[in-house]
Amino acid sequence: MTIKRPIRIGIVGFGKIARDQHVSAIRNNPSFELTALISRSPPGGDVPAFTSLEEAFAAGLDLDAVAICTPPDVRLAQCRVASEHGCAILLEKPPAVTAGDALALKRMADEAGVPIFASWHSRFAPMIAQAMAWSEKHSLRRGQINWHEDARKWHPGQEWLWRQGGFGVFDPGINALSILTALYPLPWSVSGSHFDVPENVEMPLSACFTLHAGEARMEAALDFRVTAEEVWSIHLEAEGGETLDLSEGGAALCINNGPISRAESREYAGLYQQFAELIRTGESDFDTSPLEIAEAAFASAKITKVSPIEI
Template identity: 45%
Template sequence: MTIRIALIGFGKIARDQHVPSIAADPHFELVAVTSRSGETADGVPCFADLGALLAAMPGQIDAVAICTPPDVRHAIAADALDAGLAVLLEKPPTATLGEIEDLVQRAAACGQPLHASWHSQHAPTVRAAAALLRGTVVRRLRITWREDVRKWHSGQEWIWEPGGFGVFDPGINALSIATAILPERLIVRAADLQLPGNRQTPIAADLTFAGEDFSAAFDWRHQGDEERTIEIETTTNRHIKLGDSGASLFVDGIAHPVEPRAEYPSIYARFAELVAAGQSDVDVEPLRIVADALLLARRTMVEPFVWTAGE
């Protein structure tokens, strides 16, 4: 069965990742797009919102992939589930834990598949790292996720608004990998957030977790090459390092062979399995860690952030 899917929201991630992944997967056919700008994929009809799409194409949609900013995903996903559609959520799945819990309940009541996709969990090293750590005791965890917000989110004002996550937008990718590979649950003990004086969400964050030496550092002010690494030491003195957002894996300093990166094709392969089986797959742990950090956080105001000099 071909799954007729619509993209809800048509920004950079939808254009660059979802469209080619759908086109390459024989299980799917892209049949519609919603976009406030009117931009769409070649030959695919565009609508202002999900309501307009459903009114124009009754019975012609099986699933939606929601690629909007997180603060509006809950309402869209709820409407899609109520309309009898399978739902794929970009990361983070919603702006709050209450929203994702509501969607899980709705999906079960409607009998529709719901998938909260974490693309970094589909990085080529994640399964291998999880296997290496299974049954071990971790002594040290160091997550470092530093990049330049001007490069990766240029002009995207929504990231600085409540529900936009700030530096946790990329940081949650690291947390999604950590929760997928670690043999134990991450419990936040302390969080220090740095907020620009003119913004609502953090530009940098340092987290401390329960454990002997467990921490994470996220920073959007980084210049030069990105630093996205997860380093783990076990009580048996094994050292595991995931680099480049999970694209490389080193075990005791030796490079481990990995497959080429294909995160979004892997997401759609998983979604096809869930639709065929009528099942849901919703991992809430990365969002839970961010929520816990925000509950515990000490907040420090730092210099205002502007996109360009003289702004």
Template identity: 40%
Template sequence: MTNRKVCIVGVGKIAHDQHVPAIDKSPDWELAATVSRAGSVEGIPIFRDFDVMLEERPDIEMVSLCMPPMARYQYARKALLAGRHVMMEKPPGQTLAEVQALVGMAKEKGVALFATWHSRMGKGVAGAKAALAGKEVTRGQITWKEDVRQWHPGQEWVFEPGGMGVFDPGINALSILTEILPEPVHVTRAELDFPEGRYTAIAARIEFSRGVSMDLDWLQKGDPSWDIEVETAEGTRVVLKFGGNELWVDGEKMPGAEIEEYPALYARMAELVDQRAIDVDLSPMTHVADAMTLGKRLTVEPFSF
């Protein structure tokens, strides 16, 4: 069977590191074109104008949006109105309302829409969810720290309005938390560190209901810390390390699932296209929005790449 054709829109670091290799491995998809102002993929036709691609390539039924979130709504809207299926990198947009509007368009056009949360595909996430099922959470600690200069080198957009700052990686942790907890939590308090002259935070401390807290830092040198610990009234202790890819339950390391994050996302997208279905969970973004609403803003020393 001939694979379905996909166009990557926004050919930057995440596209080269994750999306292109995942499509190459996929039994469902073939990379047929790209749209980018500057980037390209060797051997793949490139368009500089998204409208031209939509007009000239009716054979491409799905677009995978990999650009920063500030521009995502406009591209997703054009694709949906053209009857194309849409897959969106995280976060799916810069506001909740614009993503909700896209859901309405996808329903009206009868096409698939997928807001991806790649960290939910971590090898230990499903096991952590199973270990916590039916239990009462009494404490949780998220520690998500990395070096922005390593993971977003020179990418000034992360500090622009809509760029989310330290919540760009932090939302990965929130996508895992909202997947594994047996009951939802909500933000109760937050402190956000904004570098002088910047529009988004570089560090944050957040408190949630049910004794859950979160520590985000984008200035950690060396190896990143991508860890989640959860304790329950029943005595269960679940620890996820390495961004959800290593699971420990009550001090015992558990076997990981045979899964790769981005190939799993493209497999899920194929299912959604078959069903003409929508998979858009906005709970991680809701936590970010609530932290922004409740957060005490603190000004810290200037930051430059």
């Protein structure tokens, strides 16, 4: 796609992540012009709003791209409409409920000849590049993922998160999997998956499982019940005993228990820089490996029912 003016982009789905991250990232990137908001409950403001992509295009709206921020189980029709109108597509993570569903979206975009970006924002955390340089030099022996946060603080009122296809604690936890698969793109398999699922919802409140790839082994613990400080950490130990610790979701890094390096997190700024480049080159970026791991954990999970929660 050759576009010499700013890329006219619409946000589809105007929930918490769109309000908190996508709007500011788009407005702070001169490559983009926020042209429309698509939501069943259109917000007020200076950006034209519509209840659906069909309504927007019927009104004569001209878009070059869309950022789809709706729950992952309702994206097929939205991607079809966007691709039919020649729009490049960014998918907020996770791209779909299953890897098969995600690949169907990719085929749809490919057939329409439009770029599609399965965005994993945590891969744009400030210390990931340094961590990748380390991982390229060190074979992984073992490690630990701890991804703990308070659902009531970070996901208030998000009922879709708890219904079938909503991912529950894997909605944030898949961020850790996206980092791991960027650092070590190995054929990971899952064993020992165990979920705690509240009696009044369908998706897990917490999850633990083991990841294997050859001799490498990772333990993962995801938890929505933490009410103190969030923990978004990955510990890696190499074959030679060297260690790397990522914390704060990838904004902090420590090698061999040395000094901690930190930087301001601007994940969505990096994400939109990548999207602009994909649009410029006409290429797609579509990795489903984090979703494949999550899908395997769901498929094999032993379920324990726990007390109901407030949503």
